[in-house]
Amino acid sequence: MPYLTTAQQWLTQSTLLLQARPTTTRITTKYTHATTVSKKSRPRRNAPPTEPTALLTLKTYDPASGTTLKYETNKAAEVGRLIQILGRLGARDGGVGG
Numbered sequence: 001m002p003y004l005t006t007a008q009q010w011l012t013q014s015t016l017l018l019q020a021r022p023t024t025t026r027i028t029t030k031y032t033h034a035t036t037v038s039k040k041s042r043p044r045r046n047a048p049p050t051e052p053t054a055l056l057t058l059k060t061y062d063p064a065s066g067t068t069l070k071y072e073t074n075k076a077a078e079v080g081r082l083i084q085i086l087g088r089l090g091a092r093d094g095g096v097g098g
Contacts, residue, residue, distance in 0.1 A: 002068075002069065002070065003070045003071065003072065004069060004070065004071045006071075007071060007073065007078055007081070007082060009071075010058060010060070010069060010070075010071035011085060013060070013069050014027065014058075014060040014069055014089065015089065017060055017062055017067055017069065018060075018089060021062050021064055021065065024062050024063060024064045025060065025061070025062040026060070026061050026062075027058065027059070027060050027061075027086065027089065028058075028059045028061070029056065029057070029058055029059075029086070030056070030057040030059075031054070031055070031056050031057075032053075032054065032055045032057070033053070033054045033055075034053055053074065054074060054076070054079070055072060055073070055074050056072065056073050056074070056078075056079045056082065057070065057071070057072045058070065058071045058072075058082065058086075
């Protein structure tokens with residue numbers, strides 16, 4: 001299962017897969033938001049709070065061919081752009097059963 005290195009690569013490959021197999025291809029998203037705490041050391045009493053880490057994982061999967069494409073990002077600006085793109089990708093087929 002390849003992790004693509006750029007959002008543009010994921011978008012291009014996912015679009016091609018959706019065009020080739022529109023009825024079986026699925027796109028899933030997973031958003032993880034957690035505060036990271038080092039396991040090696042306990043936080044000090046006056047230490048600044050740790051920054052939250054957010055991760056968006058996009059996965060395009062076609063069970064008929066077994067093709068899986070994944071992309072992960074923690075860049076806030078990219079997350080918003082990708083969510084907009086997902087809406088456009090889903091609107092191409094005219095809806096479920098269309």
